[in-house]
Amino acid sequence: MSARSDVSPLTVNRLSIYLRCLRMLQEQGLRQVSSQELGRCFGISPALFRKDLAHLGEMGIRGVGYDVDSLAANLSRHLGLERTHRMVLVGAGNLGSAVARYFGTGDGPFRMVAVVDSDPEKIGRPLGDVTVRPREELRQAIEKTRATIGLLTVPAEAAQSTYDELVEAGVLSVLNFAPVHLRRSAAVHTRNVDLRIHLEELAFYLVR
Protein backbone atom coordinates (compact mmCIF):
# COMPACT_ATOMS: atom_id res chain seq x y z
CA MET A 1 0.00 0.00 0.00
CA SER A 2 1.47 3.31 -1.12
CA ALA A 3 0.56 6.98 -1.34
CA ARG A 4 -2.46 7.86 -3.48
CA SER A 5 -0.52 10.14 -5.76
CA ASP A 6 1.79 7.38 -6.94
CA VAL A 7 -1.00 5.12 -8.06
CA SER A 8 -0.95 5.52 -11.83
CA PRO A 9 -3.97 7.03 -13.60
CA LEU A 10 -4.22 3.83 -15.65
CA THR A 11 -4.57 1.83 -12.47
CA VAL A 12 -7.17 4.18 -11.02
CA ASN A 13 -9.14 3.93 -14.22
CA ARG A 14 -9.11 0.14 -13.98
CA LEU A 15 -10.05 0.14 -10.30
CA SER A 16 -13.19 1.93 -11.36
CA ILE A 17 -13.85 -0.72 -14.02
CA TYR A 18 -13.24 -3.52 -11.53
CA LEU A 19 -15.80 -2.05 -9.18
CA ARG A 20 -18.37 -1.99 -11.95
CA CYS A 21 -17.63 -5.63 -12.81
CA LEU A 22 -17.88 -6.65 -9.17
CA ARG A 23 -21.29 -5.00 -8.88
CA MET A 24 -22.46 -7.06 -11.86
CA LEU A 25 -21.21 -10.21 -10.16
CA GLN A 26 -22.92 -9.16 -6.92
CA GLU A 27 -26.19 -8.87 -8.80
CA GLN A 28 -25.65 -12.37 -10.15
CA GLY A 29 -25.33 -13.51 -6.54
CA LEU A 30 -21.67 -14.56 -6.84
CA ARG A 31 -19.82 -14.46 -3.51
CA GLN A 32 -16.30 -15.53 -4.40
CA VAL A 33 -14.26 -14.74 -7.46
CA SER A 34 -10.68 -15.41 -8.56
CA SER A 35 -8.49 -13.04 -10.54
CA GLN A 36 -8.51 -15.74 -13.22
CA GLU A 37 -12.29 -15.67 -13.58
CA LEU A 38 -12.46 -11.90 -13.50
CA GLY A 39 -9.81 -11.76 -16.17
CA ARG A 40 -11.58 -14.30 -18.37
CA CYS A 41 -14.90 -12.46 -18.08
CA PHE A 42 -13.68 -8.93 -18.59
CA GLY A 43 -10.60 -9.24 -20.74
CA ILE A 44 -8.20 -8.17 -18.00
CA SER A 45 -4.99 -10.05 -17.27
CA PRO A 46 -5.27 -11.79 -13.88
CA ALA A 47 -1.78 -10.64 -12.91
CA LEU A 48 -2.60 -7.03 -13.70
CA PHE A 49 -5.74 -7.24 -11.63
CA ARG A 50 -3.73 -8.51 -8.66
CA LYS A 51 -1.04 -5.86 -9.13
CA ASP A 52 -3.63 -3.11 -9.26
CA LEU A 53 -5.28 -4.32 -6.08
CA ALA A 54 -1.90 -4.54 -4.37
CA HIS A 55 -1.86 -0.73 -4.30
CA LEU A 56 -4.74 -0.84 -1.84
CA GLY A 57 -3.36 -3.54 0.44
CA GLU A 58 -4.08 -7.25 0.66
CA MET A 59 -7.61 -7.88 -0.44
CA GLY A 60 -7.80 -11.58 -1.26
CA ILE A 61 -7.51 -14.96 0.37
CA ARG A 62 -4.65 -17.13 -0.90
CA GLY A 63 -5.78 -20.36 -2.43
CA VAL A 64 -9.36 -19.12 -2.59
CA GLY A 65 -9.80 -15.79 -4.35
CA TYR A 66 -11.66 -12.64 -3.42
CA ASP A 67 -14.86 -12.09 -1.50
CA VAL A 68 -17.00 -10.15 -3.94
CA ASP A 69 -18.85 -8.07 -1.36
CA SER A 70 -15.90 -7.05 0.74
CA LEU A 71 -13.73 -6.34 -2.29
CA ALA A 72 -16.44 -4.13 -3.77
CA ALA A 73 -16.77 -2.32 -0.46
CA ASN A 74 -13.02 -1.80 -0.23
CA LEU A 75 -12.73 -0.53 -3.78
CA SER A 76 -15.65 1.77 -3.20
CA ARG A 77 -13.99 3.19 -0.11
CA HIS A 78 -10.62 3.62 -1.80
CA LEU A 79 -12.22 5.32 -4.78
CA GLY A 80 -13.82 7.79 -2.39
CA LEU A 81 -17.38 6.79 -3.19
CA GLU A 82 -18.51 6.65 0.42
CA ARG A 83 -18.61 10.39 0.68
CA THR A 84 -20.76 12.68 -1.44
CA HIS A 85 -19.01 14.74 -4.08
CA ARG A 86 -20.57 18.08 -4.83
CA MET A 87 -20.36 19.15 -8.46
CA VAL A 88 -20.92 22.46 -10.16
CA LEU A 89 -21.69 22.56 -13.88
CA VAL A 90 -20.86 25.50 -16.11
CA GLY A 91 -22.75 25.74 -19.40
CA ALA A 92 -26.29 24.40 -19.66
CA GLY A 93 -26.30 23.80 -23.43
CA ASN A 94 -27.17 20.50 -25.09
CA LEU A 95 -24.40 18.52 -23.53
CA GLY A 96 -24.48 20.34 -20.21
CA SER A 97 -28.20 19.72 -19.81
CA ALA A 98 -27.78 16.06 -20.68
CA VAL A 99 -25.04 15.68 -18.09
CA ALA A 100 -27.06 17.54 -15.46
CA ARG A 101 -30.08 15.32 -16.08
CA TYR A 102 -27.85 12.26 -15.96
CA PHE A 103 -27.32 13.10 -12.30
CA GLY A 104 -31.01 13.83 -12.05
CA THR A 105 -31.98 12.58 -8.64
CA GLY A 106 -29.20 13.23 -6.17
CA ASP A 107 -28.77 9.79 -4.68
CA GLY A 108 -25.38 8.59 -6.01
CA PRO A 109 -22.01 9.68 -4.64
CA PHE A 110 -21.92 12.48 -7.22
CA ARG A 111 -24.39 15.26 -6.65
CA MET A 112 -25.00 18.26 -8.85
CA VAL A 113 -25.28 21.20 -6.47
CA ALA A 114 -25.20 24.12 -8.91
CA VAL A 115 -25.55 24.89 -12.60
CA VAL A 116 -24.64 28.26 -14.11
CA ASP A 117 -25.01 29.61 -17.64
CA SER A 118 -24.35 32.93 -19.32
CA ASP A 119 -27.53 32.81 -21.45
CA PRO A 120 -30.29 34.88 -19.71
CA GLU A 121 -32.85 32.66 -21.49
CA LYS A 122 -31.73 29.65 -19.48
CA ILE A 123 -31.52 31.26 -16.05
CA GLY A 124 -34.22 30.14 -13.64
CA ARG A 125 -34.94 26.92 -15.53
CA PRO A 126 -34.97 23.74 -13.49
CA LEU A 127 -32.35 21.18 -14.48
CA GLY A 128 -32.07 17.90 -12.61
CA ASP A 129 -32.18 18.82 -8.94
CA VAL A 130 -31.23 22.47 -9.28
CA THR A 131 -32.10 25.72 -11.01
CA VAL A 132 -29.83 27.38 -13.55
CA ARG A 133 -28.15 30.47 -12.06
CA PRO A 134 -26.37 33.35 -13.77
CA ARG A 135 -22.81 32.75 -14.88
CA GLU A 136 -21.57 35.64 -12.70
CA GLU A 137 -22.58 33.73 -9.59
CA LEU A 138 -20.19 30.84 -10.33
CA ARG A 139 -17.65 31.77 -7.72
CA GLN A 140 -20.16 32.45 -5.03
CA ALA A 141 -22.03 29.24 -5.86
CA ILE A 142 -18.82 27.23 -5.42
CA GLU A 143 -18.05 28.90 -2.12
CA LYS A 144 -21.59 28.49 -0.84
CA THR A 145 -22.03 24.85 -1.88
CA ARG A 146 -18.37 23.94 -1.24
CA ALA A 147 -18.41 22.08 -4.54
CA THR A 148 -15.19 20.15 -5.19
CA ILE A 149 -15.72 19.03 -8.79
CA GLY A 150 -16.33 21.33 -11.73
CA LEU A 151 -17.93 20.15 -14.97
CA LEU A 152 -16.99 22.27 -17.95
CA THR A 153 -19.59 22.18 -20.72
CA VAL A 154 -19.02 25.60 -22.23
CA PRO A 155 -18.05 26.36 -25.87
CA ALA A 156 -14.38 25.92 -26.76
CA GLU A 157 -13.64 29.67 -26.72
CA ALA A 158 -14.79 30.05 -23.12
CA ALA A 159 -13.18 26.89 -21.78
CA GLN A 160 -9.78 28.20 -20.64
CA SER A 161 -11.08 31.26 -18.81
CA THR A 162 -13.85 29.26 -17.18
CA TYR A 163 -11.36 26.61 -16.14
CA ASP A 164 -9.14 29.25 -14.55
CA GLU A 165 -12.13 30.66 -12.71
CA LEU A 166 -13.11 27.23 -11.41
CA VAL A 167 -9.57 26.70 -10.13
CA GLU A 168 -9.49 30.17 -8.56
CA ALA A 169 -12.77 29.52 -6.82
CA GLY A 170 -11.30 26.47 -5.13
CA VAL A 171 -12.58 23.48 -7.07
CA LEU A 172 -10.30 20.45 -6.65
CA SER A 173 -10.99 18.57 -9.89
CA VAL A 174 -12.40 19.39 -13.29
CA LEU A 175 -14.02 17.26 -15.95
CA ASN A 176 -13.66 19.15 -19.21
CA PHE A 177 -16.05 18.46 -22.08
CA ALA A 178 -14.87 21.33 -24.27
CA PRO A 179 -12.83 20.31 -27.32
CA VAL A 180 -9.67 22.17 -26.30
CA HIS A 181 -6.35 21.30 -24.74
CA LEU A 182 -6.47 23.22 -21.46
CA ARG A 183 -3.49 24.83 -19.81
CA ARG A 184 -3.99 23.00 -16.56
CA SER A 185 -3.30 23.93 -12.97
CA ALA A 186 -0.92 21.51 -11.26
CA ALA A 187 -3.02 21.49 -8.11
CA VAL A 188 -6.23 20.40 -9.82
CA HIS A 189 -6.94 16.98 -11.25
CA THR A 190 -8.29 17.41 -14.74
CA ARG A 191 -9.79 14.91 -17.15
CA ASN A 192 -10.98 15.49 -20.67
CA VAL A 193 -14.03 13.94 -22.25
CA ASP A 194 -13.70 14.69 -25.91
CA LEU A 195 -16.16 13.26 -28.39
CA ARG A 196 -14.32 14.48 -31.44
CA ILE A 197 -11.02 12.96 -30.42
CA HIS A 198 -12.69 9.61 -29.85
CA LEU A 199 -14.35 9.76 -33.25
CA GLU A 200 -11.13 10.76 -34.96
CA GLU A 201 -9.38 7.82 -33.34
CA LEU A 202 -12.02 5.50 -34.73
CA ALA A 203 -11.80 7.18 -38.14
CA PHE A 204 -8.05 6.58 -38.22
CA TYR A 205 -8.59 2.84 -38.21
CA LEU A 206 -11.23 3.11 -40.92
CA VAL A 207 -8.75 4.47 -43.47
CA ARG A 208 -8.19 1.85 -46.18
Add this chain to the structure above:
Amino acid sequence: MSARSDVSPLTVNRLSIYLRCLRMLQEQGLRQVSSQELGRCFGISPALFRKDLAHLGEMGIRGVGYDVDSLAANLSRHLGLERTHRMVLVGAGNLGSAVARYFGTGDGPFRMVAVVDSDPEKIGRPLGDVTVRPREELRQAIEKTRATIGLLTVPAEAAQSTYDELVEAGVLSVLNFAPVHLRRSAAVHTRNVDLRIHLEELAFYLVR
Protein backbone atom coordinates in the same frame (compact mmCIF):
# COMPACT_ATOMS: atom_id res chain seq x y z
CA MET B 1 5.81 4.82 -42.30
CA SER B 2 4.28 1.63 -41.02
CA ALA B 3 0.95 -0.20 -41.10
CA ARG B 4 -1.98 1.58 -39.49
CA SER B 5 -2.69 -1.19 -37.06
CA ASP B 6 0.71 -0.94 -35.39
CA VAL B 7 0.36 2.73 -34.62
CA SER B 8 -0.41 2.72 -30.91
CA PRO B 9 -3.77 4.05 -29.71
CA LEU B 10 -1.88 6.56 -27.58
CA THR B 11 -0.23 7.93 -30.69
CA VAL B 12 -3.49 8.10 -32.61
CA ASN B 13 -5.05 9.96 -29.73
CA ARG B 14 -2.23 12.49 -29.81
CA LEU B 15 -2.38 12.90 -33.59
CA SER B 16 -5.93 14.03 -33.10
CA ILE B 17 -4.80 16.52 -30.45
CA TYR B 18 -2.02 17.80 -32.70
CA LEU B 19 -4.51 18.47 -35.45
CA ARG B 20 -6.64 20.51 -33.12
CA CYS B 21 -3.61 22.52 -31.99
CA LEU B 22 -2.56 23.12 -35.59
CA ARG B 23 -6.01 24.43 -36.43
CA MET B 24 -5.69 26.91 -33.58
CA LEU B 25 -2.35 28.03 -34.95
CA GLN B 26 -3.84 28.30 -38.45
CA GLU B 27 -6.51 30.61 -37.10
CA GLN B 28 -3.78 32.72 -35.53
CA GLY B 29 -2.26 33.01 -39.00
CA LEU B 30 0.92 31.11 -38.15
CA ARG B 31 2.54 29.43 -41.17
CA GLN B 32 5.59 27.69 -39.71
CA VAL B 33 5.98 25.88 -36.42
CA SER B 34 8.74 23.84 -34.79
CA SER B 35 8.23 20.79 -32.60
CA GLN B 36 9.84 22.87 -29.86
CA GLU B 37 7.19 25.59 -30.05
CA LEU B 38 4.35 23.13 -30.30
CA GLY B 39 5.69 21.33 -27.27
CA ARG B 40 6.02 24.51 -25.26
CA CYS B 41 2.47 25.61 -26.12
CA PHE B 42 0.68 22.35 -25.55
CA GLY B 43 2.71 20.50 -22.96
CA ILE B 44 3.92 17.82 -25.36
CA SER B 45 7.55 16.74 -25.53
CA PRO B 46 9.06 17.85 -28.86
CA ALA B 47 10.70 14.46 -29.34
CA LEU B 48 7.42 12.65 -28.83
CA PHE B 49 5.73 14.91 -31.33
CA ARG B 50 8.37 14.08 -33.93
CA LYS B 51 8.20 10.36 -33.15
CA ASP B 52 4.45 10.38 -33.52
CA LEU B 53 4.63 12.13 -36.87
CA ALA B 54 7.31 9.69 -38.04
CA HIS B 55 4.56 7.06 -38.25
CA LEU B 56 3.04 9.02 -41.10
CA GLY B 57 6.25 9.67 -43.04
CA GLU B 58 8.48 12.73 -43.22
CA MET B 59 6.38 15.79 -42.67
CA GLY B 60 8.82 18.56 -41.74
CA ILE B 61 11.70 20.51 -43.21
CA ARG B 62 15.03 20.03 -41.45
CA GLY B 63 16.41 23.20 -40.00
CA VAL B 64 13.09 24.95 -40.42
CA GLY B 65 10.16 23.14 -38.83
CA TYR B 66 6.73 22.25 -40.12
CA ASP B 67 4.44 24.04 -42.51
CA VAL B 68 1.27 24.46 -40.48
CA ASP B 69 -1.16 24.16 -43.40
CA SER B 70 0.38 21.15 -45.09
CA LEU B 71 0.93 19.35 -41.79
CA ALA B 72 -2.69 19.91 -40.83
CA ALA B 73 -3.79 18.64 -44.24
CA ASN B 74 -1.59 15.56 -43.91
CA LEU B 75 -2.81 14.77 -40.42
CA SER B 76 -6.36 15.26 -41.53
CA ARG B 77 -5.85 12.83 -44.40
CA HIS B 78 -4.12 10.24 -42.22
CA LEU B 79 -6.85 10.49 -39.61
CA GLY B 80 -9.38 9.78 -42.34
CA LEU B 81 -11.15 13.11 -42.03
CA GLU B 82 -11.29 13.77 -45.77
CA ARG B 83 -14.03 11.26 -46.25
CA THR B 84 -17.44 11.45 -44.64
CA HIS B 85 -18.14 8.98 -41.87
CA ARG B 86 -21.73 7.93 -41.57
CA MET B 87 -22.90 7.32 -38.03
CA VAL B 88 -25.95 5.60 -36.63
CA LEU B 89 -27.07 6.38 -33.09
CA VAL B 90 -29.01 3.93 -30.94
CA GLY B 91 -30.90 5.38 -28.02
CA ALA B 92 -32.33 8.90 -28.22
CA GLY B 93 -32.47 9.58 -24.47
CA ASN B 94 -30.87 12.59 -22.76
CA LEU B 95 -27.35 11.81 -23.76
CA GLY B 96 -28.23 10.39 -27.18
CA SER B 97 -30.19 13.48 -28.08
CA ALA B 98 -27.37 15.75 -26.94
CA VAL B 99 -24.90 13.79 -29.05
CA ALA B 100 -27.19 13.82 -32.08
CA ARG B 101 -27.65 17.58 -31.79
CA TYR B 102 -23.92 18.01 -31.36
CA PHE B 103 -23.65 16.78 -34.95
CA GLY B 104 -26.60 18.97 -35.82
CA THR B 105 -25.89 20.24 -39.30
CA GLY B 106 -24.12 17.57 -41.33
CA ASP B 107 -21.09 19.50 -42.51
CA GLY B 108 -18.16 17.95 -40.61
CA PRO B 109 -16.52 14.64 -41.49
CA PHE B 110 -18.88 12.87 -39.09
CA ARG B 111 -22.48 12.75 -40.21
CA MET B 112 -25.41 11.32 -38.32
CA VAL B 113 -27.40 9.34 -40.87
CA ALA B 114 -29.83 7.49 -38.63
CA VAL B 115 -31.17 7.50 -35.09
CA VAL B 116 -33.25 4.67 -33.67
CA ASP B 117 -34.99 4.28 -30.32
CA SER B 118 -37.24 1.67 -28.75
CA ASP B 119 -39.58 4.21 -27.13
CA PRO B 120 -42.66 4.70 -29.38
CA GLU B 121 -43.00 8.21 -27.91
CA LYS B 122 -39.77 9.28 -29.54
CA ILE B 123 -40.31 7.78 -32.98
CA GLY B 124 -40.92 10.32 -35.71
CA ARG B 125 -39.35 13.19 -33.77
CA PRO B 126 -36.73 15.22 -35.60
CA LEU B 127 -33.26 15.12 -34.08
CA GLY B 128 -30.40 17.02 -35.69
CA ASP B 129 -30.60 16.19 -39.38
CA VAL B 130 -32.69 13.04 -39.10
CA THR B 131 -35.89 11.60 -37.71
CA VAL B 132 -35.98 9.01 -34.95
CA ARG B 133 -36.91 5.57 -36.37
CA PRO B 134 -38.08 2.43 -34.54
CA ARG B 135 -35.43 0.33 -32.86
CA GLU B 136 -36.39 -2.70 -35.01
CA GLU B 137 -35.19 -0.90 -38.10
CA LEU B 138 -31.63 -0.63 -36.84
CA ARG B 139 -30.22 -3.32 -39.07
CA GLN B 140 -31.98 -2.14 -42.17
CA ALA B 141 -31.00 1.47 -41.44
CA ILE B 142 -27.34 0.48 -41.27
CA GLU B 143 -27.57 -1.47 -44.49
CA LYS B 144 -29.42 1.27 -46.29
CA THR B 145 -27.21 4.15 -45.13
CA ARG B 146 -24.02 2.07 -45.14
CA ALA B 147 -23.16 3.61 -41.76
CA THR B 148 -19.70 2.63 -40.52
CA ILE B 149 -19.76 4.04 -36.99
CA GLY B 150 -22.29 3.14 -34.31
CA LEU B 151 -22.97 5.35 -31.30
CA LEU B 152 -24.33 3.45 -28.35
CA THR B 153 -26.40 5.60 -25.99
CA VAL B 154 -28.75 2.97 -24.62
CA PRO B 155 -29.19 2.03 -20.94
CA ALA B 156 -26.56 -0.31 -19.49
CA GLU B 157 -28.81 -3.39 -19.63
CA ALA B 158 -29.32 -3.08 -23.37
CA ALA B 159 -25.74 -2.22 -24.26
CA GLN B 160 -24.27 -5.65 -24.94
CA SER B 161 -27.09 -6.92 -27.12
CA THR B 162 -27.24 -3.67 -29.04
CA TYR B 163 -23.49 -3.77 -29.53
CA ASP B 164 -23.71 -7.29 -30.90
CA GLU B 165 -26.45 -6.21 -33.25
CA LEU B 166 -24.42 -3.24 -34.49
CA VAL B 167 -21.49 -5.55 -35.17
CA GLU B 168 -23.73 -8.11 -36.90
CA ALA B 169 -25.19 -5.41 -39.11
CA GLY B 170 -21.73 -4.51 -40.36
CA VAL B 171 -20.68 -1.41 -38.47
CA LEU B 172 -16.87 -1.04 -38.33
CA SER B 173 -16.44 0.99 -35.15
CA VAL B 174 -18.48 1.72 -32.07
CA LEU B 175 -18.40 4.55 -29.56
CA ASN B 176 -20.02 3.24 -26.41
CA PHE B 177 -21.53 5.66 -23.91
CA ALA B 178 -23.17 3.00 -21.76
CA PRO B 179 -21.52 2.42 -18.38
CA VAL B 180 -20.61 -1.22 -19.01
CA HIS B 181 -17.53 -3.15 -20.01
CA LEU B 182 -18.55 -4.61 -23.35
CA ARG B 183 -17.49 -8.01 -24.61
CA ARG B 184 -16.00 -6.63 -27.79
CA SER B 185 -15.68 -8.03 -31.27
CA ALA B 186 -12.07 -8.25 -32.44
CA ALA B 187 -13.00 -6.92 -35.87
CA VAL B 188 -14.60 -3.73 -34.60
CA HIS B 189 -12.77 -0.79 -33.07
CA THR B 190 -14.51 0.18 -29.88
CA ARG B 191 -14.03 3.15 -27.58
CA ASN B 192 -15.77 3.89 -24.34
CA VAL B 193 -16.91 7.27 -23.17
CA ASP B 194 -17.79 6.76 -19.58
CA LEU B 195 -18.76 9.68 -17.38
CA ARG B 196 -18.86 7.68 -14.19
CA ILE B 197 -15.41 6.23 -14.62
CA HIS B 198 -13.98 9.69 -15.17
CA LEU B 199 -15.73 10.99 -12.07
CA GLU B 200 -14.57 8.04 -10.00
CA GLU B 201 -11.00 8.68 -11.12
CA LEU B 202 -11.30 12.26 -9.95
CA ALA B 203 -12.89 11.14 -6.70
CA PHE B 204 -9.96 8.82 -6.02
CA TYR B 205 -7.60 11.75 -5.82
CA LEU B 206 -9.99 13.64 -3.54
CA VAL B 207 -9.74 11.05 -0.78
CA ARG B 208 -7.90 12.62 2.14
Add this chain to the structure above:
DNA sequence: CCATGTGAACAAATTCACAGCA
Protein backbone atom coordinates in the same frame (compact mmCIF):
# COMPACT_ATOMS: atom_id res chain seq x y z
C1' DC C 1 23.49 26.65 -38.64
C1' DC C 2 19.12 24.75 -36.91
C1' DA C 3 15.39 21.71 -36.37
C1' DT C 4 14.08 17.23 -38.12
C1' DG C 5 14.27 12.24 -37.97
C1' DT C 6 16.02 8.30 -35.54
C1' DG C 7 18.75 4.74 -33.04
C1' DA C 8 20.10 4.10 -28.42
C1' DA C 9 19.06 4.89 -23.40
C1' DC C 10 15.68 5.15 -20.17
C1' DA C 11 11.17 4.78 -17.84
C1' DA C 12 6.66 2.90 -17.31
C1' DA C 13 3.44 -0.66 -17.68
C1' DT C 14 2.39 -5.38 -18.18
C1' DT C 15 3.18 -10.20 -17.98
C1' DC C 16 5.62 -14.11 -16.19
C1' DA C 17 6.68 -17.29 -12.78
C1' DC C 18 7.02 -18.73 -8.42
C1' DA C 19 7.31 -18.33 -3.24
C1' DG C 20 4.09 -18.29 0.52
C1' DC C 21 -0.05 -18.98 2.75
C1' DA C 22 -5.02 -20.54 3.46
Add this chain to the structure above:
DNA sequence: TGCTGTGAATTTGTTCACATGG
Protein backbone atom coordinates in the same frame (compact mmCIF):
# COMPACT_ATOMS: atom_id res chain seq x y z
C1' DT D 1 -3.63 -28.13 -3.58
C1' DG D 2 -4.83 -23.57 -5.60
C1' DC D 3 -4.73 -18.85 -5.81
C1' DT D 4 -2.79 -14.66 -4.01
C1' DG D 5 0.96 -11.40 -3.72
C1' DT D 6 5.26 -10.02 -5.69
C1' DG D 7 10.10 -9.73 -7.57
C1' DA D 8 12.12 -10.50 -12.05
C1' DA D 9 11.67 -10.44 -17.14
C1' DT D 10 9.54 -8.45 -20.92
C1' DT D 11 7.16 -5.41 -23.58
C1' DT D 12 5.66 -0.85 -24.54
C1' DG D 13 6.18 4.03 -24.44
C1' DT D 14 9.05 8.24 -23.83
C1' DT D 15 13.13 10.95 -23.75
C1' DC D 16 17.89 11.75 -25.06
C1' DA D 17 21.34 12.94 -28.13
C1' DC D 18 23.21 13.21 -32.42
C1' DA D 19 23.80 12.43 -37.39
C1' DT D 20 21.50 14.27 -41.44
C1' DG D 21 20.05 17.48 -44.67
C1' DG D 22 17.60 21.80 -46.11
